[in-house]
Amino acid sequence: MESQIAEITQHTGGVIGVSWLMIAFPLLGAFILLVFNRFTNRWGHLLGVAMSLASFVVAVLAFFELIGFGEEARRRAVHLFEFIPGMPGEPPMVDMGLLIDPLSISFALLITGVGSLIHIYSIGYMSHDEHRRRFFAYLNLFVAAMLLLVLADNYVGLFIGWEGVGLASYLLIGFWQFKPSAAVAAKKAFVVNRVGDFGLLVGMFVIWTTFGTLAFKDLAAQTSGVENGTTLAIGLLLLLGACGKSAQLPLQSWLLDAMEGPTPVSALIHAATMVTAGVYLVVRSGAFFFHEGSGAALAVAIVGAATLLAGAIIGCAKDDIKKGLAGSTMSQIGYMMLGAGLGPAGYAFAIGHLITHGFFKADMFLGAGSVMHGMNDEVDMRKYGALRKVMPVTFITFFIGYLAIIGFPLLSGYFTKDGIIETAVHHQPVLGWLAVLGAGITGFYMSRMVFMTFFGQKRWADDAHPHESPAVMTWPLIILSIGSIFLGGYLILSNTLMLFLSPAVGRPAELPEFHFTSVPGLATLALVAVGAAFAWMRYGRVEVPAVQPRGNFLTTFARRDLYGDALNESLFMRPGQWLTRIAVFFDNRGVDGLVNGLAAGIGGSSGRLRRIQTGFARTYALSILIGAALLTGALLLVGNI
Amino acid sequence: MTTHYLVLSGLLFAIGALGVLIRRNAIVVFMCVELMLNACNLAFVTFSRQVGNLEGQVIAFFVMVVAAAEVVVGLAIIVTIFRTRRSASVDDANLLKY
Numbered sequence: 001m002e003s004q005i006a007e008i009t010q011h012t013g014g015v016i017g018v019s020w021l022m023i024a025f026p027l028l029g030a031f032i033l034l035v036f037n038r039f040t041n042r043w044g045h046l047l048g049v050a051m052s053l054a055s056f057v058v059a060v061l062a063f064f065e066l067i068g069f070g071e072e073a074r075r076r077a078v079h080l081f082e083f084i085p086g087m088p089g090e091p092p093m094v095d096m097g098l099l100i101d102p103l104s105i106s107f108a109l110l111i112t113g114v115g116s117l118i119h120i121y122s123i124g125y126m127s128h129d130e131h132r133r134r135f136f137a138y139l140n141l142f143v144a145a146m147l148l149l150v151l152a153d154n155y156v157g158l159f160i161g162w163e164g165v166g167l168a169s170y171l172l173i174g175f176w177q178f179k180p181s182a183a184v185a186a187k188k189a190f191v192v193n194r195v196g197d198f199g200l201l202v203g204m205f206v207i208w209t210t211f212g213t214l215a216f217k218d219l220a221a222q223t224s225g226v227e228n229g230t231t232l233a234i235g236l237l238l239l240l241g242a243c244g245k246s247a248q249l250p251l252q253s254w255l256l257d258a259m260e261g262p263t264p265v266s267a268l269i270h271a272a273t274m275v276t277a278g279v280y281l282v283v284r285s286g287a288f289f290f291h292e293g294s295g296a297a298l299a300v301a302i303v304g305a306a307t308l309l310a311g312a313i314i315g316c317a318k319d320d321i322k323k324g325l326a327g328s329t330m331s332q333i334g335y336m337m338l339g340a341g342l343g344p345a346g347y348a349f350a351i352g353h354l355i356t357h358g359f360f361k362a363d364m365f366l367g368a369g370s371v372m373h374g375m376n377d378e379v380d381m382r383k384y385g386a387l388r389k390v391m392p393v394t395f396i397t398f399f400i401g402y403l404a405i406i407g408f409p410l411l412s413g414y415f416t417k418d419g420i421i422e423t424a425v426h427h428q429p430v431l432g433w434l435a436v437l438g439a440g441i442t443g444f445y446m447s448r449m450v451f452m453t454f455f456g457q458k459r460w461a462d463d464a465h466p467h468e469s470p471a472v473m474t475w476p477l478i479i480l481s482i483g484s485i486f487l488g489g490y491l492i493l494s495n496t497l498m499l500f501l502s503p504a505v506g507r508p509a510e511l512p513e514f515h516f517t518s519v520p521g522l523a524t525l526a527l528v529a530v531g532a533a534f535a536w537m538r539y540g541r542v543e544v545p546a547v548q549p550r551g552n553f554l555t556t557f558a559r560r561d562l563y564g565d566a567l568n569e570s571l572f573m574r575p576g577q578w579l580t581r582i583a584v585f586f587d588n589r590g591v592d593g594l595v596n597g598l599a600a601g602i603g604g605s606s607g608r609l610r611r612i613q614t615g616f617a618r619t620y621a622l623s624i625l626i627g628a629a630l631l632t633g634a635l636l637l638v639g640n641i
Numbered sequence: 642m643t644t645h646y647l648v649l650s651g652l653l654f655a656i657g658a659l660g661v662l663i664r665r666n667a668i669v670v671f672m673c674v675e676l677m678l679n680a681c682n683l684a685f686v687t688f689s690r691q692v693g694n695l696e697g698q699v700i701a702f703f704v705m706v707v708a709a710a711e712v713v714v715g716l717a718i719i720v721t722i723f724r725t726r727r728s729a730s731v732d733d734a735n736l737l738k739y
Contacts, residue, residue, distance in 0.1 A: 615738025617731045618670075621661050 005287055006503035008099065008153075008217045011076035015061040016100050019078060022062070022108060023151065025054040027144035033137035041133045045126075048136030049119045052143055056112035063105050067500075074503045075101040077153050077217060084156070094214060099153035103504040106351060106497075107150035107280060110358045111273050115143045117476035118268040121366050124473035125264055125373060135175060135262065142168035146273055150280055155204050155214040158281070162200065162245065165274045166193045172269060173261040185257035192254040196244010200281070203237030206230065219288050227294040235289040235296025238281055239303065246278025246333050248307045253564045255330055256314070259322040263369030266322055271329045271365050272358040279333065279354055282340040283347050283505055292343030301341025301424070305431040305438075308334025310562055312441035316448070317558030319548055320379045321368045324449050325361070328405065331438060332357045338435055339420040342427045344506040348498035349419035351505075352491045356412035359483035360404035366477055367398035371453060373473070374466040381452040382546050383461055388454040390466045395454050397477040402450050404484040406443045406528050412488030415514070418521050419492055423512070425520045436520055440527025447535035452544055459546045646687040653680035665730045667719045671712075678708045 011017060029051030033044050040047065066074055076099070083096035098104075119139060126132040145164025152158045174186030208214055210230050211222045223231070242248065247255035258270045269275070282290055282300055290297040311330030318324040332353070339350030371387060371394060372379060388395040404413040417439065425432030460466065468474070491497040495511050515521065551559065560566065653676055660673030682701040689697025723729045 610739040613739045615735030617734070618662055618665075625658055625662070 005220070005506045006072045006075050008075045008077045008101075008220070009073055011078055011100070015058065015065045016076050017078060019058065019062050019098055019100055019151065020080060022055045022058045022112065023144050023147045025051045025058070025144075026140040026147070030137045030141035030144060033133055033140065037133070044133030045123050045136045048140050049116065049123065051140055052112060052116040052119045055143060055147065056109075056116045059105065059108040059112045062100055063109060066100060066102070066105055071503055075099065094154060094156045096157055097153040097215075098151045098157075099216060100151070101504040102501045103280075103283065103351070104150045106355065106501070107276075108147060110355050111143060111146050111150070114272045114358050114362050114480070115139075115146075115268055117479055118264050118272075118362060118366065121267075121369075121473050121476040122262075122264040124470045125369055126262065129262075131175070135172075138168055138171045138175070139264075139268070142172065142269060142274070146277070149277055153216055155207065155216075158284075159200060159204060162241075162277065163197065165269070165277065166190065166197065166245075169193075169258070169265075169269050169274055172265040173258045175262055175265065176260070179260065181257075182260040185254075185260040189254040189258050192251050193244045196241045196251050196278075199237045199240025199244065201241075203234050203241060206234050206237065210234070216284070223288040227291055227296070231289050232295050235285070235294065236299060238285055238289060239296065239300055242278030242281045242300075242337070243303060244278075245281075246275050246337065247330050248278065248303050248334065248337055249310055250564075252307060252310065252330055253561065253568055256323050256326045256561055259320070259326050263322065263365060263372060266326070267362045267365030267369065270326065271361040275329060275333055276336065276354045276358070279336040279340050279350055282337065283351065286340070286343070286347065286505055290341070290343070292345075297341045297343060298428075299341070301338050301428055301431050304334045304337025304339070304341055305424075305434045306334070307331070308338060308438040309434060309441070310334075312438050312445060313558050314561055315445040316441065317551070317555050319381050319452075321371065321381050321384075321449065321453060322365070322379055324381070324445065325365055325368060328442065328446065329361060331442060332361065332405070334438070335417060335420050335435060338424055338431060342423050343508075344502075345427065345508040345512070346420065346423045347505045348495070348501050348507065349416055349423055349492070351501060352488065352497045353413075353416035353420055355491065355497075356404065356416045356484065356488045359480050359487055360401040360413060363401035363477060363480035363484050364398055364405070366473070366480065367394050367401065370394040370469040370473055370477065371398075371466075373469050375460070375464050378461060378464065381449065382544060382548065383459050383464075384453045385456045385459040385544065386454070387466055391454075391468050393468055393474045393477065397474075397481040398454070399450065400481040401484050402446050404488070406446050406532065407439060407524060408528075409516075409525070410489060412484050412486070415488035415492035418524065419512070419514070421520050421524055422515075422518060432520065436524050436527060439524045440531045443528030443531030444535045445531075447532040448539045451535060451540040455540055456544055459544065643687050643691045646683060650680045650683040650687065653677075653683065665732055667722070667729045667731050667734075670731055671715055671719065675708060675712070678704055 029048050032047065033040050066076065069076070077097055078100065079095060079097045081096050082092040084092060084094040086092045119136070122132075122135065122139065126135050129135065142165060145161045145168055147161070149158055149161025149165060152161060170186050170190045173189050174183050176182045177186070204214060207219070211219060213219060213222065227235075240251075243251045255270060255275065259266050261270070286297075290300060308331045311327045311332075311334055313327075315324050315327030315331060318327055336350045336354050336357070339346035339353060371384065371391065374387075374391060374394075375384065378384070400411070404411040407414040407417045421432060421435045421439065423432075424435050493514055498507050498511065501507070557563065657673045657675075657677035657680060660676065661670050664670050664673065682704050685697040685701045685704070687697075689695060689701075719729060722734055726733060
């Protein structure tokens with residue numbers, strides 16, 4: 001456990017004092033666009049962009065104010081209001097406030113920066129959609145919720161933001177809800193996320209009952225830095241929450257279906273920002289529940305390593321360009337989780353990879369959107385091919401993103417991913433070498449994607465007339481690709497990010513030094529080269545069949561998402577259906593049977609009993625006589641006793 | 642001494658009950674009912690004499706009054722039924738049933 005984590009200082013005034021504006025701007029935008037709905041149709045998208053940009057400006061100003069403080073004073077807490085009042089005479093149970101520290105401001109800059117670019121891109125991408133205004137309202141809602149998630153200074157605020165992004169994600173995946181597949185995908189994402197939310201919520205309950213507080217500041221004073229059964233349980237519960245939001249095994253199944261949403265949504269929410277919330281949760285809780293070398297941290301690293309391989313394998317077999325990118329997103333977040341599970345040594349690399357991934361993955365997703373925009377919304381890469389000539393800007397920016405993600409030397413992904421791999425090999429050799437293998441697979445599937453889309457022969461549909469996208473869509477691509485080139489080197493090479501983050505998350509005793517010729521690094525590069533060469537042999541040099549070939553067992557395995565859906569179906573859906581069937585059977589036969597049977601029994605027996613009423617007076621007389629005789633006899637008997 | 646009266650009363654009651662059960666003609670059934678009532682009267686009076694107070698005899702008067710009232714209503718019903726259905730058989734008047 002490193003002790004460099006700084007104390008949290010209360011703060012008033014300045015830009016940080018009004019940092020709630022970051023959340024308020026997009027929230028106001030969403031409010032206006034949703035309440036005054038069609039009256040804002042003409043300028044709604046501009047308002048959405050303006051609100052997102054305003055939030056970005058506040059974030060930048062707050063960032064500069066923050067770095068004006070000394071390193072030990074860079075954790076500023078801003079009190080907003082008393083959220084849940086305590087018993088009379090006692091302090092409030094939950095105070096709502098914001099925590100502006102290096103970690104949260106990094107996220108805020110990424111969310112508002114990349115978010116604004118994607119807002120701008122969406123003006124072009126959604127220009128033909130009659131519900132564009134509603135789309136921007138949801139985007140703004142998402143940005144507001146995501147900012148609340150990362151800025152809140154307690155778990156309750158985090159949870160509200162957490163649920164808010166879940167809602168925005170649901171609304172945006174199902175944005176084209178007239179398509180059954182989109183509606184189902186939205187519901188699936190929501191349901192799977194509920195499983196994770198359950199973990200987070202129960203984790204919060206346990207934190208509350210154990211420590212009596214949910215504020216990060218108080219928790220820092222209360223947690224001892226030593227793992228016991230309770231903190232291990234809390235850590236695993238929080239990890240379950242992180243798995244749900246970040247699409248990590250075993251809750252990964254929703255992310256691939258989430259690609260039903262409009263492409264800017266896939267870029268913003270399901271690649272760059274929301275899915276990284278799990279990484280944020282782990283890193284933010286790192287000092288409390290994921291101590292270096294603890295069981296919970298090991299679980300995080302194992303989940304990350306497993307997911308990075310699973311996502312990479314899925315990415316290899318997808319012909320849908322967005323699903324391929326979704327598999328890759330899963331895989332890259334797996335890397336971040338692996339880094340986050342390594343303690344302070346890995347945090348900076350995990351966050352660094354998160355930031356650079358935010359750039360290059362948003363870049364590629366938006367590039368894929370640009371391709372789809374020119375190809376009549378075709379997503380099947382087997383119907384692409386040779387697009388580099390007709391879409392030069394899209395091609396170049398996508399290619400830069402591609403080089404960044406496979407870790408081409410000196411690009412962003414090279415530094416951040418290599419940092420994670422080296423740290424992992426050092427701390428958890430097995431997981432580290434798995435990550436090296438994953439990097440090789442990344443080299444294969446990303447190359448495959450590029451070759452199938454931009455190289456080879458034209459396999460276009462007859463009515464396709466691909467064209468370059470308008471400037472409002474290409475400029476965000478250009479800006480994102482510039483970030484994909486330089487950001488990683490800037491953040492990692494001289495440990496800029498690690499030093500910047502250390503007041504919030506701590507840092508290892510010895511600062512790592514970046515080696516260009518370390519064994520794991522060279523092994524990664526070699527494997528990536530092999531993967532890319534293999535992809536060239538299979539998809540670049542030879543003609544790609546326009547119809548999906550059957551493929552062998554392994555291909556089917558990957559195409560079916562490693563049978564994740566089948567597993568969920570047989571483990572949860574089928575038993576659930578059996579349970580409902582048993583319940584229905586019990587209800588129909590048991591409860592209803594009892595009630596109906598009783599009624600039928602009474603009805604039936606009374607139907608038979610009424611036959612006694614024959615209508616013959618003499619029969620009645622006889623029964624009266626017999627009754628009287630019996631009564632008399634009984635009386636005599638009793639009298640004799 | 643009272644035993645004979647009681648035996649007679651029992652015989653009369655039994656004859657009346659048997660008549661009610663086995664005869665079909667409503668008038669005869671009616672007469673048998675009267676016979677049972679009178680058997681009861683005889684028993685009341687007998688016990689009254691045996692015990693030595695007048696309560697049994699008083700009740701016998703009440704029974705007579707009730708019997709008279711019953712004859713008024715009952716005969717009226719029987720005559721009305723006979724008029725409408727041309728039958729005084731109690732088995733024919735069996736509509737009031739399940």
